[in-house]
Amino acid sequence: MNNRGRKKGADGEKSRELLMEIAAKQFALHGFHETKISTIVKEAHVTQPTFYLYFKSKEAIFQELVDMFKGKLHTLVEQSRLSSGIESAELQKRIANGLTAIFRLFQDNEQIARIGFFGSEESFDMKKKMAKQIEENLATEVENGYFHDNVDLNTVAIAIVGVIEHLTLTKLWKGINSPEELAEEMTKLFLYGLILVPSTGTIQNTSEL
Known part of the structure; x- marks a missing residue:
C-alpha cells in the first residue's frame, strides 16, 4: 500500500x-x-x-458502544480474580487494585458506561453476568483459602455489583472520590465489615468506641 x-x-x-x-x-x-x-x-x-x-444504522453504532464497554468490563473482572499463593499482607492491596481498575474504567469511559451499564436494555443482563463472574471468582478464592465459606457467595457478588453501581453514580461521577479511594473503602467494608471484634472474640461495647 x-x-x-x-x-x-x-x-x-x-x-x-x-x-x-x-x-x-x-x-x-x-x-x-x-x-x-x-x-x-x-x-x-x-x-x-x-x-x-x-x-449500518444508529442501532449498529449503539450496539458497538455497548459491546465495547461490556468486553472491557468482563476482562477487568476476570483479571481481578486472586491467584493462589498471595501473602495475607498483600491481600487487601490486590483486591483494592482490582476494584480500582474497574472504577477507573467507569471514570475514563463515563459516556459509554452510562449507555452500557445504566442506560441500555442489556444493562440488567450485563450486571447479572458481572455478578455471576464475581461469584465464580469468589468460589475459587474460597477454595484457595482466602475467605470462609459460611456466606452465600451469590448474595455477596450481587452486593459488590450494587455497591460499584451506586458509588459510581453518587461518588465517582460527581468527583467526590477517586477510583483509588472508593476501591479502598469497598475493600475494607467487604473484608472487615463494621463490627469491631477484639481478640477475645466478643464484640466491644459501642459506648467504649
Missing part, C-alpha cells in the same frame, strides 16, 4: 473513532431514541454518507 493509501486508511479510522466518541456523548445525554444521526454527523463535521460507510 502506498503512502496515500495508508493516510486514507488512518484518516478513515480517525473519522470512525470520532463518530463513536460523539455518538457515546449524544446517547448518554439524550438517550437512544432522542439521539439523531444528523446531530452526530454535524458535530463530527462529516456527511451522513460518511457515517454509513462505517455503521
Whole structure:
C-alpha cells in the first residue's frame, strides 16, 4: 500500500473513532431514541454518507458502544480474580487494585458506561453476568483459602455489583472520590465489615468506641 493509501486508511479510522466518541456523548445525554444521526454527523463535521460507510444504522453504532464497554468490563473482572499463593499482607492491596481498575474504567469511559451499564436494555443482563463472574471468582478464592465459606457467595457478588453501581453514580461521577479511594473503602467494608471484634472474640461495647 502506498503512502496515500495508508493516510486514507488512518484518516478513515480517525473519522470512525470520532463518530463513536460523539455518538457515546449524544446517547448518554439524550438517550437512544432522542439521539439523531444528523446531530452526530454535524458535530463530527462529516456527511451522513460518511457515517454509513462505517455503521449500518444508529442501532449498529449503539450496539458497538455497548459491546465495547461490556468486553472491557468482563476482562477487568476476570483479571481481578486472586491467584493462589498471595501473602495475607498483600491481600487487601490486590483486591483494592482490582476494584480500582474497574472504577477507573467507569471514570475514563463515563459516556459509554452510562449507555452500557445504566442506560441500555442489556444493562440488567450485563450486571447479572458481572455478578455471576464475581461469584465464580469468589468460589475459587474460597477454595484457595482466602475467605470462609459460611456466606452465600451469590448474595455477596450481587452486593459488590450494587455497591460499584451506586458509588459510581453518587461518588465517582460527581468527583467526590477517586477510583483509588472508593476501591479502598469497598475493600475494607467487604473484608472487615463494621463490627469491631477484639481478640477475645466478643464484640466491644459501642459506648467504649
